[in-house]
Every structure is written in structure tokens, then in C-alpha cells.
Amino acid sequence: MDFALxxxxxxxRDAIAGICARFGDDYWLKLDRQGGFPNDFFQALAESGWLGICIPEAYGGSGLGITEAAVMMQAIAQSGAGMSGASAVHINVFGLNPVVVFGTEEQKRRILPPMVEGREKTCFAVTEPNTGLNTTQLKTRAVRKGDRYIVDGQKVWISTAQVADRMLLLARTTPLEEVTKPTLGLSLFCTPFDRSKIKVHEIDKMGRKAVDSNELFIEGLEVPVADRIGEEGHGFEYILHGMNPER
Structure with missing residues (x-):
């Protein structure tokens, strides 16, 4: 196989390297010491259209593929930004793919352009305490009440929750004991990050201080049915369309 670009x-690669050259070692060293999201860097990529590299052109993106996105991410990391720079844009680049693939036309037009333009940031609220990587065992519940769901639960190691405007949330809508297989009964939502119902505690960690990692405590969060991506109970299948490209 020919792996040449x-x-x-x-x-x-060259265009991304040119943008990254404006953010040298001193910029990233300061953020690694003091923390704080790299907004200047994030906005520079947004203004040049790179946050939408994988988003269809109809919603403001470039409509390119995962390979092109990987080239972009490698160039960011190689520039000296490392995982701080790459992680700052991971979710906007890869994580929104479930919305692209399974979202309604209304959802795509409402959710995607603000992300592509850098006006909004999102976070990926999947991992929970005591379940590790066994996603089928998630305990966060979303109970439907009319035209909305009421969500209660906890999430952990959630990146960029300090600055997120939205979150891709995976929650159980059908109890585990009531489904025919454990991957069913989980539903995916892309909904505003309501800080009146979500308590965010930053986790102190070694490295990548520019991109916050957090515990989320969700209590009584109201999520409109209109923010559910795809069918109820099939969120595990949908979320893989974001997790696999990112990984």
C-alpha cells in the first residue's frame, strides 16, 4: 500500500502548520502551567474553517474524510501543541459525526454550523465512575416525561466541560434488566450544557492542563425530545460513529 500523502x-498539513506556527512553545507552556482553554488557538482554526473539516458542506464544513482530519490532528500535535492542541478540537472534529449520520435535517442545521464556526463548543459525556470502558453498564438515566427527558447521573473524565456550550450525552432510557442485549436501551442526546442542573468539578491531573478534565453531577436536567439523536434505545450504535474515528 502507498501511504504517501x-x-x-x-x-x-502545510496550512495547519502555518496556523500553529503562530502559537509557539511559550504559548503552550503557559497554558500547561496555568491552565485555561486555548481559545485563541481554537478560534484561529475556526476562522480558517478547519473545525468543520469532516462536516458536510451543506452545514458549513469542508466535507472531507477521516484521513484528512487525521493529517490535520497530526500536524497540530507535531507543531509543539501536542495533545493539548489536539484535544482542544477533537470533539468538534470527530465527535459530531453521530449528528451528521443520524441527526434530522433540523438538528443538523441547528447544531452543526455553530460548532463549525467556533461559536459553540461541545463535550463528550459518556464515561462514568465505576463502569470504566464498559459503556453498556452506564447508570445515568434519562426518563421521558412528555416532550422531554429528565436526566440524573454522574460522568467522569469529561474533557472541556468547563467551557462547553453543549454535550453529546449517552444515558440509559430503558433499564438494563429490561433489554434483550446490553447495547440496547441507551440513547444519545446533543443538548445545551445547563449549568444550573450540572455541577462540574475539575480533576487535577498531570499534563494537558490546557484541556480540562471533569466530573459531572447531573440532577434533574431537562432534555427536549428534539435533542435526541436517532431512535430511542440505539445510542450505543450511534456513539460509535464518533468514538471510532476519534480513536
Missing amino acids: TADQEAI
Whole structure:
């Protein structure tokens, strides 16, 4: 197989390297010491259209593929930004793919353009305490009440929750004991990050201080049915369309 970059991919790499050159070692060292999201860097990528590299053109993106996004992320990390720079844009680049694939036309037009333009940030609220990587065992519940769901539960190691405007939330809508297989009964939502119902505690950690990691405590969060992505109970299938490309 030929793993050489195409001319277009080389152009992407060079364009990203040019943006990253404006954010040198001193910029990232300061953030690594003091913390704080790299907003200047994030907005520079947004203004040049790179946050939408995988988003269809109809919603403001470039409509390119995972390979092109990987070239972009590698160029960011190689520039000296490392995982601080890459993690700052991971979710906007890869994590929104479930919305692209399974969202309604209304959802895509409402959710995607603000992300592409850098006007909104999102976080990926999946991992929970005591379940580790066994996603089928999630305890966060979303109970439907008319035209909305009431969500209660905890999440952990959630990146960028300090600055998020929205979250991709995976929660159990059907109890585990009532489904025919454990991957069923989980539903995916893309909903505003309501800080009156979500308590966010930052986790102190070694490295990547520019991109916050957090515990979330969700109590009585109201999520409109209109913010559910796809069918109820099939969120595990949908979330893989974001997790697999990101990984």
C-alpha cells in the first residue's frame, strides 16, 4: 500500500502548520502551567474553517474524510501543541459525526454550523465512575416525561466541560434488566450544557492542563425530545460513529 500523502493532504498539513506556527512553545507552556482553554488557538482554526473539516458542506464544513482530519490532528500535535492542541478540537472534529449520520435535517442545521464556526463548543459525556470502558453498564438515566427527558447521573473524565456550550450525552432510557442485549436501551442526546442542573468539578491531573478534565453531577436536567439523536434505545450504535474515528 502507498501511504504517501496526496497533494491535497500535503496542502492541509502545510496550512495547519502555518496556523500553529503562530502559537509557539511559550504559548503552550503557559497554558500547561496555568491552565485555561486555548481559545485563541481554537478560534484561529475556526476562522480558517478547519473545525468543520469532516462536516458536510451543506452545514458549513469542508466535507472531507477521516484521513484528512487525521493529517490535520497530526500536524497540530507535531507543531509543539501536542495533545493539548489536539484535544482542544477533537470533539468538534470527530465527535459530531453521530449528528451528521443520524441527526434530522433540523438538528443538523441547528447544531452543526455553530460548532463549525467556533461559536459553540461541545463535550463528550459518556464515561462514568465505576463502569470504566464498559459503556453498556452506564447508570445515568434519562426518563421521558412528555416532550422531554429528565436526566440524573454522574460522568467522569469529561474533557472541556468547563467551557462547553453543549454535550453529546449517552444515558440509559430503558433499564438494563429490561433489554434483550446490553447495547440496547441507551440513547444519545446533543443538548445545551445547563449549568444550573450540572455541577462540574475539575480533576487535577498531570499534563494537558490546557484541556480540562471533569466530573459531572447531573440532577434533574431537562432534555427536549428534539435533542435526541436517532431512535430511542440505539445510542450505543450511534456513539460509535464518533468514538471510532476519534480513536
